[in-house]
Amino acid sequence: MTTFTVMGVRHHGPGSARAVAAELARLRPDIVLIEGPPEADPLVHLAGDPGMEPPVALLAHVPGESSRAAFWPFAAFSPEWQAIRHALAAGVPVRFCDLPAAHALAEPVPGLAEPAAPGPGSAGSGPAPAGSGPGAGSDQAPGDRDAGQVPAGPETRADDAGGAPGAPVVGERRDPIGELARAAGYDDPERWWEDAVEHRGDTPFEVIADAMAAVREGHVPDEREARREAYMRRTMRAAAKEGYRNVAVVCGAWHVPALVRPGPGAPDDRLLKGLPKVKVEVTWVPWTYGRLASWSGYGAGVTSPGWYDHLFAxxxxxxxxxxxxxxxxxxxxxxxxxxxxxxxxxxxxxxxxxxxxxxxxxxxxxxxxxxxxxxxxxxxxxxxxxxxxxxxERLGAVPDTTPMVPLQRDLRDRQRRLKLRAEALERELDLDLRKQLDLDRSRLLHRLALLGVPWGRPREARGKGTFRESWTLEWRPEFDIELIEAGAYGTTVPAAATGRVRELAGPGSRPPDPAGPGAARRPGRTAASLAELTGLAERCLLADLPGALPAVLSAISARAALDNDVTHLMAALPALVRAQRYGDVRGTPADGLAGIVASLLDRVCAGLPAAVTGLDDDAARELAGHIDAVHAAAGLLGSRGDAWTAALRGLAGRRGLPGLIDGRLTRILLDAGEFAAEEVARRMSRSMSPGNPPARAATWVEGFLSGGGLLLVHDQALLGLVDAWLTGLSGEAFVDVLPLLRRTFGAFPAPERRAVGRRVAAGETAAAAPETDEERAAPAVRTVLAILGRA
Structure with a gap:
């Protein structure tokens, strides 16, 4: 006769982990069944590999669909992990007994288009949605019943309806530990759990089973929970049929009342018949304590994984x-x-x-x-x-023998060769691209970003020069899903990035969003714009993907030939110019790029006069931003940018320009040496004359000063003109233009604002600076010097 010992645990509870290890040592079972996906049975032996360092997670996913994926995390203090390690050390079989991921990932979540992910449980079970990244799900109390599984998606769903026990409600979600804590007079379930279990270590599993039976009294499980428990009972009966006489079952405490007596198999078979099924693949991936915490949205998470790890160790x-x-x-x-x-x-x-x-x-x-x-x-x-x-801030590790797609293994090898260790802790990385090692690191990070794996986030470099780059590195577990998905593009990182770029350059696809994963895997939404294509060309050169660049340049040429909107051309030009420059700095060939740059610049110069007519304030502000960007890019072209300067000089002489554009052109040409100070003063005086509306004059000042306020500090005449115009405004007009002026001067750095204020306060403006009578001032000067002891 088979004896079943069902051990109800709290997932990731160190007290439960110690109790499970002690009970298994006492029982010495023939087989150990653990709540989790049965598809992982062939991989369970890897938990005994010396290279396996928790926290780790089982990842189940539907090939080709990153939204259909789920994780089952394990820490060293997880009872299931201790059960696995005990069974492997003792040489007894260990299996997972939860509903297979093939069924769970095929089930739709009500109200969502994505499938549901399976759920092992903190103290039991509960469904959760799938998506593109882990750590989502409901933010639940420590006793919720989501059994150790993390949905791989951003969507959320309330899995914990809470509430006190009452009349049977199908599918009612309860927090069993929360209810037990309230019954014991605690208002904090986490504190009650620590006092009752973690700090005592002597709570027998029979007591936990009785407590869960009382909490579940009158509870009617919903369809999904019933199927999960039916499959667990089926697995228990199968173990008995195979001849195992001493069977140990480790599961969320919530399930214990439903499993202590497996019963006949016919009702469970009827419940499990005809379940939808999809093909799934399972592997081990590294996990982090940050993703194990309940604040991340993980339903079976704990608020303090580091503290629990300490209590266990x-x-x-x-x-x-x-x-x-x-x-x-x-x-x-x-x-x-x-x-x-x-x-x-x-x-x-x-x-x-x-x-x-x-x-x-x-x-x-x-x-x-x-x-x-x-x-x-x-x-x-x-x-x-x-x-x-x-x-x-711990990040686990998996051994080299873990099943991986070739792309994952290639990245692992490159990380080792480049001495870039994946870490859960954010860290800064400064690169000097003159060094081959740092250049290779930069290329790897740019290639991964193109694949939708933003392991590194670019930040402003600490030094000047194009040979410097700065990154913030942080590895997240969901990147493994993106790598598995990206494996369809190639078996190595360069090959996969090249394949992805070629796809993006084709019709009906949009470049990936560097801010996060997921966007890179959704082709067919809208065609990439010209600016996006030129940005893609720049990223190709940063990532050193010469094999992908011809397809991108071809797409740019085709799109530019059909696009007559000058603002689109202006938005696209700066990235191409930077790409050309990066190609020179990094030694990356960019054949054909110079011709496209020259063609775009010529078309921008020809179409700019028509683009500045009939603009409202918002459109003028947008165009001014494009003008600044193109001007900065033209400065990188050397003599080839002279055509742009000539176009601006011709445009500046036109009447009827919006004030913002007129002022901005005047400032650009002054800084470029095309306008003398006297010419600028004349233009400013004319624009600020009483004949012009105050709002137009204010936008002219905004455009002129958007390059910085240092000019007013050093040019007394210009400061005097601005001061005279402001002091000459009526009270009503001043109130009207004040928001514009505040935005203009508020953009100046604090030292510049203080310097301008000091000059105005001291009367150091051309309009207010009187002639000095040195003869009349001499007695006062002598008196002051005598007071200071310098006479």
Whole structure:
């Protein structure tokens, strides 16, 4: 006769993990069944590989559909992980017993177009939607029933209806740990769980089963939950049929009442008959503690994975060890923390636990001790301890024998060769492109961005020059889904990026959004605009993809020949000019690019006069931005940009220009040496004459000064003209133009604003500076010098 021992656990609970390990050592079962996708059974042996470092996750996905994917995370303190490791060490079979991912990923989520992801559970089960990135789902209490699985999507759905037990409600979602905590008089489920389980370690599984039976009394599971539990019972019966006599089952505590007596198989077979099914692939991927936290949206998450990891690893004197580690973190930031601080913090934490009637100081007590003693009441260093220790910044690792698509393996090899380690912690990377290693790193990050894997986010370089780049690196688990999807484009990173760019350059596709994954995998929405294509050409050169560039340049030529909108051409030109320059700096060939640049510039110069007519304020402001961008790009072309300067000089002499455009052209030509100061003063005086509406004069000033206010600091005549115009406005006119002036002067750097203010306050303007009578001033000067002791 087969004996079933069902151990109800809280997913990612260190107390449950210790209890499971101890119970399995006592029972010595013939087979261990664990809540999770059965498709992962062939991969479970990898958990015993020395190269497998939790946190890790099982990833199940439908090939070719990144929205149909789900993760099952495991930490070292997860009961399921400890059960797997025990079974592998003992040499007994270990299997997953939850509803297969092939069925779960085929089920539609009500109200969503995406399929539902399966759900193991914090204390039980619950469905969750799938999508393009993990960490979504509902933000639930620690006792929710989503069994350890994370949906791979941004959509959310309430999986926890809460509420007290009452009349049977089909599909009612409850927080079992929350209900038990309320019954025990706790208002914080996390605190109750720590007191009842984590800090005691002696709560028998029979007590947990009885508690869950009381919580589930009158509960009628919804269809999905019923099917999951039916499949678990089927797996238990199959193990008994195969001859196993001592079967251990590790599952979310919520499921225990439904599994303690497997019963006959006919009702479960009827319930499971005809389920939809899709083809799925399963593998192990690294996970992070940040994604394990419940604040990320993970239904079975815990609020403090770093703290739970510490409780599991440091069973002896956890409070003392935790506070000593917190002191070390603060010392790394050059904060003065002594051993005496740690001793006093331990005493305070233990005193707080005694006053509050807790068996051991919990996270709340040690955090208060850190704040009061180690940080001396300052919340900023407390946040540092919170981020590094309470949540944790750990990223797991999987062994080389883990099934991977060739693209994943190629990236892994490149990361090693380039000494770029994937880390969950954000870190800054400064590159000097004159060094081959840094140049190769830059190319890799740009190629991954084209594939929709923004491992690195560009930021402003700390130094000047085109040979410098700065990045912020942060690896996220969902990047593995994007890599699996991108494997269709090629088996190596350069080949896949080249294939993706060629697809994007074709009709009916749009370039990927560098801000995040997912956008790169949605072709066929709208055709890429000319500006997007030129931006793609620039990114090709940054990524060193010469094989993809001809297709992009061909698409640009075809699109530019049909596009007669000058603003579109102006928006496209700067990226092409930068691409040409990057090709020179990085040694990347860009044949054919110079001809396209010259053609676009000629068309822009010819069409600019017509583009400036009949513009309202918003259109004028947009065009002024394009003019600035093209002017900056033309400056990189050397003598080839002279045609642009000539076009601006001819345009500046026209009447009827919008004030913003007129002022901006005047400033550009002044900075370029095309206009003398006297000519600029004449134009400014004319534009600010009483015959012009004040609003038009204000937009002229805005356009003229948008290049910076330093000109007013050094040119007394121009400052005088602006000052005279402002002081000559009526009160009503001044109120009308004040928003424009505030926007103009508010854009200046603070030192420039202060310098202009000082000159105006001192009367240092051409309109207010009187002639100095040195003879009359001489007695006053002598008196002042005598007072200062310099006579």
């Amino acid at each position: 440091a069973a002896d004197r956890p409070v003392e060890r935790w506070l000593a580690a917190a002191a070390a973190v603060l010392r790394e930031e050059d904060l003065p923390v002594s051993s005496a601080h740690v001793i006093e913090a331990v005493r305070l934490a233990e005193a707080l636990a005694t006053v509050r009637g807790r068996p051991l100081a919990g996270l709340g007590e040690v955090t208060e001790a850190v704040r009061a003693v180690l940080c001396e009441g300052d919340d900023l260093p407390v946040e540092l301890v919170q981020r590094r220790m309470v949540v944790g």
